[in-house]
Amino acid sequence: MAKIIKFFDTTLRDGEQSPGCSMNQKEKLLLARQLEKLGVDVIEAGFAASSPGDFQSVNAIAKEIKNSTVAVLARAVKDDITKAWEAVKEAKRPRIHTFIATSDVHMEYKLRMTHEEVINKAVEMVKYAVSLCPEVEFSAEDATRSDTDFLAELFDKVIQAGAKIINIPDTVGYTTPDEFYDFIMEIRKKSKYLDSVEISVHCHNDLGLAVANSLAAIRAGASQIECTVNGIGERAGNAAIEEIVMIMNTRKDIYDVKMNIVTQEIMNTSRLLTNITGVHVQPNKAIVGANAFAHEAGIHQHGVLKNRETYEIMTPESVGLTKNKMVLGKHSGRHAFKEKIESMGYEISKDELDKAFMEFKSLADKKKQVFDEDIEVILTNRGTKADDKYKLVRYVINSGNTITTIASVVLDKEGQIIEGISSAGGPVDAAFSAIDKCLDIEVGLEDYSIQSVTEGTDALGFAVVKLRYNNHSYSGRGTSINIVEASIKAYLNALNSIYNTFNRGM
Ligand code: KIV
Ligand code: ZN
Numbered sequence: 001m002a003k004i005i006k007f008f009d010t011t012l013r014d015g016e017q018s019p020g021c022s023m024n025q026k027e028k029l030l031l032a033r034q035l036e037k038l039g040v041d042v043i044e045a046g047f048a049a050s051s052p053g054d055f056q057s058v059n060a061i062a063k064e065i066k067n068s069t070v071a072v073l074a075r076a077v078k079d080d081i082t083k084a085w086e087a088v089k090e091a092k093r094p095r096i097h098t099f100i101a102t103s104d105v106h107m108e109y110k111l112r113m114t115h116e117e118v119i120n121k122a123v124e125m126v127k128y129a130v131s132l133c134p135e136v137e138f139s140a141e142d143a144t145r146s147d148t149d150f151l152a153e154l155f156d157k158v159i160q161a162g163a164k165i166i167n168i169p170d171t172v173g174y175t176t177p178d179e180f181y182d183f184i185m186e187i188r189k190k191s192k193y194l195d196s197v198e199i200s201v202h203c204h205n206d207l208g209l210a211v212a213n214s215l216a217a218i219r220a221g222a223s224q225i226e227c228t229v230n231g232i233g234e235r236a237g238n239a240a241i242e243e244i245v246m247i248m249n250t251r252k253d254i255y256d257v258k259m260n261i262v263t264q265e266i267m268n269t270s271r272l273l274t275n276i277t278g279v280h281v282q283p284n285k286a287i288v289g290a291n292a293f294a295h296e297a298g299i300h301q302h303g304v305l306k307n308r309e310t311y312e313i314m315t316p317e318s319v320g321l322t323k324n325k326m327v328l329g330k331h332s333g334r335h336a337f338k339e340k341i342e343s344m345g346y347e348i349s350k351d352e353l354d355k356a357f358m359e360f361k362s363l364a365d366k367k368k369q370v371f372d373e374d375i376e377v378i379l380t381n382r383g384t385k386a387d388d389k390y391k392l393v394r395y396v397i398n399s400g401n402t403i404t405t406i407a408s409v410v411l412d413k414e415g416q417i418i419e420g421i422s423s424a425g426g427p428v429d430a431a432f433s434a435i436d437k438c439l440d441i442e443v444g445l446e447d448y449s450i451q452s453v454t455e456g457t458d459a460l461g462f463a464v465v466k467l468r469y470n471n472h473s474y475s476g477r478g479t480s481i482n483i484v485e486a487s488i489k490a491y492l493n494a495l496n497s498i499y500n501t502f503n504r505g506m
Contacts (some may be wrong), residue, residue, distance in 0.1 A: 001208075002159045002256050002257055002258045003218075003223065003256065003257050003258070004223060004258050004259070005218060005223060005224075005225060005257045005258070005259045006041040006042065006198070006223060006224040006225070006259075006260075006307065007039075007040045007041050007042070007112065007224075007225055007227065007241060007244075007245070007259065007260070007261060008040070008042040008071070008200060008202075008224050008225065008226040008370060009035050009038075009040040009042065009043055009044065009227060009228065009229070009241060010044040010202070010226055010227070010228055010233070010238065011031065011228040011229045011273065012028050012031060012032065012035075012043065012044060012045050012046055012057075012061070013037070013044040013045065013046050013047055013073055013395075014044070014202075014226075014228060014233040014234060014238055015101075015228040015229065015232040015233050015237075015238065015273075016028075016046070016053040017018060017233065017234050018233050018234060018235075018237060018279075018280070018494075019466075019473055020277065020279050020447070020464070020466055020473065020475045021232050021277045021279055022277075022474075022475060022497075023055075023276055023277065024497075024500075025053065025056055025057045025060055027276045027380070028045070028046070028057045028060075028061065029057070029060055029061060029064065030272065030276065031126075031229075031269075031272060031273060031276060032045065032061045032064070033064070033065075033066055033347070033482065034265070034268060034269050034272050034345070035068065035269065036065050036066075036067050036068050036263060037262065037265050037268075037269075037345060037416055038261045038262055038265040038266070038268075038269050039259075039260040039261045039265070040068055040237050040241070040260075040261070040505040041068060041069060041224075041260060042068060042069040042070075042095065042224075042344065043061065043065060043068045043069070043070055043071065044071045044072070044073060044097065044226075045057065045058040045061040045062065045063075045070050045071065045072055045088070046058040046072060046087075047072070047073040047074070047082040048072050048073075048074070048080075048083045048084045048086070048087035048088070049074060049075070049077075049079065049080040049084065049451050052368075053501075054087075055083060055087050056415040058072050058084075058087040058088055059086075059087045059088075059090070060072075060091050061091075061093065062088045062089070062091035063090050063091070063168050064094070065091065068093070069091075069093040069094070069135070070088055070092075070094060070095065071088075071094075071096070071097045071137065072087055072088040072089040072091065072094075072095070072096060072097065073097050073098075073099070074096055074097065074098045074129070075098070075099065075100070076098050076099065076100040076125035076126075077125070078125065078128060080098075081096060081098060081125060081128055081129050082130070082502050084096050084098075084129075085129075085133055088133070089132075089133070093135070094133055094134070094135065095133065095135040095136070095137055095165075096129040096132070096133040096135075096136050096137070096252040097136075097137040097138075097139065098125055098126065098129050098136065098137070098138055098139070099138070099139035099140070099141050099165075099167075099169075100118055100121060100122050100125075100139075100140070100141065101118075101140075101141040101142050101266070102118060102140040102141065102142060102146040102150065102151060102154065103141075103142035103143075103145040103146045104145075104146075104147075105142075105145065106141065106142050110413040115150055119153065119289065120156050122138065122154060122157070122158050122191040123157050123158060123160075124162045125163065125326055126158045126161040126162060126163050127161045129162075129227055130161065130162030133166070135164055136162060136164060136165075137161050137163065137164070137165035137166075137167055137200065138155075138158045138163040138165070138166055138167065139167035139168075139169055139200075139202065139416070140154060140155070140166075140167070140168065140169070141169060141171050142169070142171040142172065143168045143169050143170070143171070144168070144170040144172075144174055144180065144183060144358045145171075145172070145174060146170070148183065148186045148187050148190055149190060151168075151191075152187050152190035152191040152194070153189050154191070154276070154392070154431070155187065155191050155194050156192050156193050156194070157194065157332055159193040159194070159197055159487065160193065163197065164197055164198065165197060165198045165199075165200050165224060166194060166197055166198070166199055166200065167182060167200040167201065167202055167224075167226065167277065168183075168187070168199065168200070168201050168202075168217070168222075169201070169202035169203070169204075170201070170203045170204055170210075170213055171202075171204060171225075172204060172206060172285040173203065173204035173205050173206025173207050173210060173235070173236060174206070174207070175203075175209070175213055176207075176209060176213070177209065177212045177213055177215070177216035178216070179215065180203075180213045180216045180217055180220070181203075181216040181217070181219055181220045181441070182218035182220075183220075184199070184217055184221060184222065185220050185221075185453070186202075188220075188221060189432060192266045195221070197461070198223055198224050199217075199221055199222045199223060199224070200222060200223075201213070201214055201217040201222045201224075201226065202238070203217075203226075203238065203239045204233065204235065204236065204237070204238055205231060205233070205235075205236040205237045205238060205239065205497075206235055206236045207238070208238070210227075210231070210238060210239035210240070211239050211240060211243045211247070212243055213239070214227065214239045214244055214434035215244065215247065218255070218257070225239065225244055226238070226239070227239040227240060227241040227244060227459055228240065228241060229241055229242070229269050229270055229272055229273045230242070230270055230274070230279075230281050230285070230288060231243070231285075232273070232277075232279065239491060240286070240287075240290050241261075241285055242266045242269075242270060242286075242287040242319070243286050245259065245261045245263060245266065246263065246266070246286075246287050246318075246319065247316060247424045249263055249318070250313055250314045252285070257263055258310065258456045263318050263320070264317070264318065264319065264320040264364050265320055265321055266288065266319040266320055267288060267319050267320040267321050267346070268274070268320055268344070268345055270287075270288040271373075272376070272380065274403040275376050275377055275379075275380040275425065276380050277475075278449075278462065278464035278475065278477045278490075279464075280451065287319060293312070298308050317415055326340065326343075326374075327369045327370065327371055328340060328360070328364065328369075328370045328375070329341065329364055329368060329369055329370060330361070330364035330365055331362070332360075332370075334357055336352075337356075337357050337360055338353060338357075340372075340375060341353070341356070341379070344372060344375065346375070346379055346489035348379070349362050356375075356378050356379055359378045359381070360375065360378055363378065363460070363481070366457045366458070367454075367460070367481060368456075368458060370455045371453075372461055373452060373454050374453055377460060377462065377479050381479060382478075386498045388492075388499075389413060389414055389495070389496055389499040390411050390412070390413055390435075390492045390495050390496055390499070391411065391412040391492070392409070392410075392411060392412075392488055392489065392492055393410040393411060393412050393417060393486075394406045394410050395407065395408065395409045395410065395431060395434075395484070395485070395488060397427045397430065397431060397484055398431075399426070399427045404423045404424075404425075405423060405424055405425065405426055405427050405428065405429075405430045406421065406422070406423045406430060407421070407423070407424070407430035407431040407433075407434040408420070408421045408434060409431055409434040409435050409438070409488065411435070411438050411492075413438065418438045419438070420433075420434035420435055420436070420437030421434055421437070422434040422436075422437060427484050428448070428484060428487045431484055431487065431488050431491075432445065432487070432488075432491055433486070435492070435495075439495070441469065441498075443465060443467045443468065443494075443495070443498070444467065444468035444469075445465070445466075445468075446466040446467060446468045446473055447464070447465070447466035448463070448464070448465050448487070448490075449463070449464050450462065450463045450483055450486065452466075452489060453479070458481065459478050460480065460481055460482075460486075461479065461480060461481070461482070461483035461486040461487075462477070462478075462479050462486065463477065463479070463483070463486040463487040463489070463490035464476070464477055464487070465477075465478075465491045465493070465494045466494065467491075467495065469498045470502075472501075474491075474494045474495075474497045474498045474501070475494055475497070476490045476491060476492065476493030476494025476495070476496070476497055477489075477493055478490030478491070478492070478493055
């Protein structure tokens with residue numbers, strides 16, 4: 001009988017920990033809804049004890065998501081677990097995911113605990129979590145660099161304490177497929193109870209092996225795979241959900257498994273994440289990269305036209321890439337716009353529709369054709385919020401190849417109108433330093449990029465700005481048909497994100 005593989009998506013937790021991928025509550029909810037549509041079995045919504053914002057996001061997701069389990073991360077610490085439960089308890093299927101490190105290097109230098117103390121703490125905290133929540137997952141952080149006798153003993157004790165899912169993470173992306181297979185088989189042999197619960201794995205991609213290691217783990221008996229959309233996550237990221245799913249879907253001859261994933265939602269999910277974070281996938285990225293289904297070489301094109309199977313092992317349609325997109329323009333009405341949004345899988349309230357339609361109309365006035373990608377940007381646009389500290393009033397840039405560029409940027413800073421004027425080599429540089437003149441804090445520009453959303457010289461520009469403040473990175477996104485305006489909006493968006501985090505005068 002086909003084995004059931006469950007997907008535990010941690011894009012909103014481990015993925016969000018990757019630089020530049022932070023999301024606000026509204027964005028997290030949007031992505032959680034899409035993950036539910038994609039059919040993931042578990043959504044790890046966040047780490048509730050890490051910040052009030054994370055707590056609220058987990059809580060909002062827990063209240064709304066019905067078909068997927070909503071998991072929340074907690075260290076094996078009583079206060080973390082209490083907060084985790086408070087955040088997730090309203091979910092239809094709540095799960096507390098608690099962890100403690102188990103490798104010698106982590107226990108000695110990070111935890112300063114002995115093996116015995118780690119076991120006692122883990123058992124005590126799993127019991128506490130079980131007293132609150134019907135489903136508890138336990139993770140042994142840095143498992144692949146831990147002793148297998150120790151892990152077997154620890155797993156048996158936390159299973160007896162009530163853990164229903166045991167996760168074996170390759171936290172630092174150190175293992176290899178053959179080694180991981182043997183490692184899991186060895187722990188299964190040494191443990192009395194591991195086979196009575198669900199075995200999960202969580203692989204990081206430091207050596208580019210996260211997907212291969214996850215597949216080896218399935219062969220060794222794992223039935224839950226922890227992964228992220230586009231493979232985002234700490235350092236080099238986590239195993240990419242789209243790759244594991246499509247490997248199993250394409251190679252059914254090797255993988256006799258069943259899964260609940262709706263593969264046709266893969267592209268929508270990947271694109272939504274990109275639009276929210278501004279972090280693009282490389283063009284040659286498997287499954288979701290822009291070139292994944294593009295056949296450039298003449299010989300390949302010829303083959304594919306004759307018979308797709310010559311060079312195509314899976315169809316673009318199977319991941320939700322469709323060619324026949326209905327393009328909207330300035331004559332398209334509200335009804336067509338609403339239909340388009342619904343056909344793209346978005347469910348939005350009447351207020352959101354009104355706002356999006358106005359933005360669409362203003363874009364359609366400037367741009368001949370409005371593509372799906374443009375509409376996705378409108379729907380995920382951070383825009384300006386009423387409670388933002390900084391809002392753009394107007395700007396003027398005087399630039400040319402024979403003069404020094406001068407920028408004047410006028411901002412509404414909590415009701416007070418202020419102007420910054422600056423000169424620099426280029427218009428974006430001048431605009432950013434004009435904004436800096438309006439601030440009472442010092443920020444450092446860490447990164448700046450601009451990409452066009454679609455082809456054509458009238459395409460929307462999508463700018464991403466990363467600012468450094470108080471030893472943390474804050475990213476902002478902005479879109480406009482004018483690339484300088486997109487850049488200014490992104491800069492202000494990052495500043496408002498700093499302000500919202502500290503919520504104090506700057
Ligand atoms: O990488 C890791 O070990 C983790 C755990 C918290 C599961 O993210
Ligand atoms: Zn991780």
